Amino acid sequence: MTLDLSQDRNGGSPAPATEVPAIRLPQRLREGVSFRRDQLEFLRWAARTQGDIFRFRVYGIPMIMLNHPDHIYRVLVGARAKYDKDALLYRLVRPVLRDGLIGSPGGEHWQRQxxxxxxxxxxxVVAKFARNMTxxxxxxxxxxxxxxxxxxxxxxxxxxxxxALRIVNRSLFSAQVGSAAREFAAAFTEANALLGRFFTFPFPPLSVPTPSHLKLRRAIARMxxxxxxxxxxxxAEPGGPVESAEDVDLLTLLMSAVDEKDGTSMAAEQLHHEVLNLVIGAYETTTNALAWIFYLLAAHPEVERRLHEEVDGALGGRTAGFEDMAATPYARSIVDETLRLYSPAWQFMRxxxxxxxxxxxxxxxRSNIYLNSYLLHRHPDLWDDPESFDPDRFAPERSKGRHRHAYMPFGGGERICVGQHFALTELHLVLLTVARRYRFRLPAGRPPVRPLPLITLHPExxxxxxxxPR
Ligand code: HEM
Structure with a gap:
């Protein structure tokens, strides 16, 4: 794959631009693939047969797929002012996320938030939440x-x-998980399934009271x-300005955050939306990532053995802490490699x-630009033997020279995941803490776990x- 950044240097391609090639219907029909029937199979087929840039339609809505790191770089970084997040996917989830960071179209409102x-x-600040995690x-x-x-x-x-729910609850609200949190998790799972089904069965606007919409509205009200x-x-608690993040939860920090530009803090409704976005951003993504990590370990005993050696050497029998992350690079490679194969936020749009x-x-x-880390992270020009689980590919010597936008489990550019440090700290520390005490195997006779492509990539x-126990 040749990496061409000339458009960013020259401000445009020198040759006259041509239309983005469209997937041809006869070819699709002949080869029997259907977006509606199997989204992942369709996308893998398209990436294999159509190249790194192509057009297709989802229920009549045109999409342009980009599967080349230069092109992704241009959209997320190089020419970012030309793109925003007012795209189909976020319009779809806006009834849930409202004005919060995740689906905000962009512009001044997003910048302030x-x-x-x-x-x-x-x-x-995240380091102070490490204890909650362990x-x-x-x-x-x-x-x-x-x-x-x-x-x-x-x-x-x-x-x-x-x-994951316990960790996010304690870090955000200093709260223990009770029935209300379980109710939140159930409501979120329902909303994720209802919205995720859009791509296989599109539904009318939320204002139309279909049974699914009524369910979705009830789930939103519960959240x-x-x-x-x-x-x-x-x-209701008395509180003054927060001097340090020591022993303070995230909600308190958010309530006392003041914009350096205009000296104001968040209005009550906005605070509500941001908190909801943080819980949603943090809960299901890390749940899925942890489940995939231990699934892959169970399927690869040799990787688990090396992990145990590293963990035992670094911890010597004590509980892991934030400072142990630097001394356990193999554990971090396992996290990185899992997020390559099963990135929970597997698709995004501009x-x-x-x-x-x-x-x-x-x-x-006004084109919808479709970016998909499930495909990019399996691109055969970017990754050797892309389907294999090989944490060593993230060792420094093998990572050298890799395109920055070949790997993007947390997105890229200015909209990169704001919870990235939180997520990586949580995944790494949970891995160390569990691996010190327990080991895992695939039960005989069970079929492999398939990824289910909802709004997030869920283990079906x-x-x-x-x-x-070890
Ligand atoms: C493994 C875990 C996680 C993954 C894979 C993940 C992935 C992502 C990705 C890909 C985006 C960018 C989407 C886009 O550009 O359209 C994003 C944005 C975001 N994530 Fe995460 N995330 C994770 C954990 C978290 C956590 C723990 C939090 C909160 C504590 C969080 C909060 C957010 C928020 C608020 C945004 C929107 C940021 C903005 O647009 O300014 N995420 N995440």
Whole structure:
């Protein structure tokens, strides 16, 4: 693959731009692939047969797929002013996320919110939440010690869902997980499934009271109720300006955040939306990532063995802490490699605000640009043996020279995941804490777990593993 950044240097392709090639219907029919029937199979077929840039339609809505890191760089970084997030995918999830960061189209409103939220997520603050992560994980293992027979088969997706919820609840609200949080998780799972089905069965606008929409509206109301109760509780507590993040939860930090430009803080409704976006951003993505990590470890005993050696050497039997992350690079490679193969935020979109040229092709204004890390992370020109689970590909010597936008589990450019440090810290510390005490195997006779492409990439039917104390 040749990497061509000339458009960014010259401000446009020298040759006249041509139309983005469209997937031809006869070829698609002949080869029997259908977006509606199997989204992942369709996308893999298209990436294999159509090249790195092509057009297709989802229920009549035109999409331009970009699967080349130069092109992705242009949209997310080089020519970012020409693109925003007012694209189909975010319009679809806006009834849930409203004005919060994740689906905000962009512009001044987004910039202000990002200025307010980002400082609460910087590495120095996240380090203070590390204890929540390891203590909650230890609590889960103690429950396993009491409850599980050695070798018992457990759906670890469910276990890690509960853990992720406990960690986010404690870090955001200083709260323990109770029935309200479980209710939130159930409502979110329902909304994710309803919205994720859009691509296989499109539905009319939310204002139309179909049974699905009524369900979705009820799920949104349940999630809103959960967030409101914490915001109300925190607002009722006496509090002054926060001098340090020590022993303070994220909601308190957000409530006291002041915009350096205009000296104001977040209005109550906006705060509600941002908190909801953070819980949603943090909960299901990390749940899925943890489930995939332990699924891949169970399927690759040699990787698990090396991990155990590293963990035992670094921790010497004590509980992991934030400072142990630097001394456990192999564990970090396992996290990175899992996010390559099963990136939970597996698809995202942009809208062209004006006409552009990418790779010599004309991008008409208002086009939906489709980016997909599931495909990019399996691109055979970017990755050797892309389907294999090989954490060593993230070792420094093998990462040298890799295109920055060949790997983007957290997106890229100014809209990169604001919770990236939080997520990586959580995944790494949970991995160390669990691997010190437990090992996993695939139960005999179960079929491989398939990824289910919803709004996030979900392990279909959960992840059932044999769990044994070490
Ligand atoms: C493995 C875990 C996670 C993955 C794979 C992930 C992935 C992503 C991706 C790909 C985006 C960018 C989407 C786009 O450009 O359209 C994003 C944005 C975002 N994520 Fe995450 N995320 C994770 C965890 C978290 C956590 C833990 C939080 C909160 C604590 C969070 C909060 C957000 C927010 C608020 C945004 C929107 C940022 C903006 O547009 O300014 N995410 N995430």
């Amino acid at each position: 990002r200025r307010l939220v980002q400082p609460t997520m910087r590495p120095a 203590e909650e994980t230890t609590g889960m293992l103690e429950r396993w010690d009491r409850r599980l027979r050695p070798g018992e088969v457990v759906d670890v997706h469910g276990e890690f869902g509960e853990l 809103d109720g959960f967030v409101s109760s914490f915001v109300r509780e925190h607002a 809208r062209a605000r004006e006409e552009d040229v990418i790779g010599g092709h004309r991008i008409p204004a 039917g959960g992840v059932h593993l044999e769990v044994r």
